[in-house]
Amino acid sequence: MTQRVELATVMDSLAIDAVITGYAVAVDDANWSGYRALFTPGGRADYRTAGGIEGPAAEVAGWLAETMRLFPVRQHLIVNRRLRLDRLDGNAGDRAALQADYLNPMRLETVPDGIEADDTTADGAASGDGSRQPTEPNFFSGGRYAFGLMRTEDGWRISSVVVREKWRRTTL
Numbered sequence: 001m002t003q004r005v006e007l008a009t010v011m012d013s014l015a016i017d018a019v020i021t022g023y024a025v026a027v028d029d030a031n032w033s034g035y036r037a038l039f040t041p042g043g044r045a046d047y048r049t050a051g052g053i054e055g056p057a058a059e060v061a062g063w064l065a066e067t068m069r070l071f072p073v074r075q076h077l078i079v080n081r082r083l084r085l086d087r088l089d090g091n092a093g094d095r096a097a098l099q100a101d102y103l104n105p106m107r108l109e110t111v112p113d114g115i116e117a118d119d120t121t122a123d124g125a126a127s128g129d130g131s132r133q134p135t136e137p138n139f140f141s142g143g144r145y146a147f148g149l150m151r152t153e154d155g156w157r158i159s160s161v162v163v164r165e166k167w168r169r170t171t172l
Contacts, residue, residue, distance in 0.1 A: 012085055015156045016096055016149055023147075023158065024078050024102075030068060032061045040150050040157045050141065050165040057158070073107035073135045078145065094151040095159075101144050102163075105137035141168040 019038055026035040039045075039057035046054040053063050068074065081100040086093035148160035 009085060012096070012151075012156070013083055016083060016098060017081070019149065019156050019158060020078055020081065020098060020100065020147065023161070024076055027064065027068070028074050028076060030065065032065045035061045035064070038158050040152060040159045043158050044160050046160075046162040048163075049143070050163050050168075052163070070109050071106040071139065072109050073137065074104065076102055076104035076106075078102050096149040096156070098147040098149065099144060100147070102142060104141045106139045106141075107135055107137050108139055138171045139168070140170075141165055143167070 022034065023038055025031070026038065036058050043057040044055065045057050045060040047060065047063075048054050052067070053060060078100045079102070081098055084097045086095040143163060143165040146160075146162045146164065147158055149156050150159045
């Protein structure tokens, strides 16, 4: 591999890493226009193993916007990233595949009946009315993402993402 190809590989790896991190941040921050912008025009997402839908990224973003309202506190982590960049004639190509594990702790919006929200604890966050609600996660899931990526004139974008949820746990 030439030095030029090695540099291109490093630059592509960093750019793809930024897209994948942007994906996690967009979902966690409910930035659905940002989520849509991370995909190619024909990009698709498949959340069926996590109880969701499969379809065009724009349609899935709408479903996520509704579903994630149940979880106002969320912070999923994407780790153990394994990237494969396609090569064309020994040079960096325009397609890539990335598999990565995820851990997704979230907090359900409502506290179940019979549990009082403690407005004096450090694990609470102020709500709009000045009261505090607990923010400690009570819903956890983990699994693996399979991302397909393409180089576009706007940079690397997600052409597909498949979520393979392996486990979930709720604590109330």
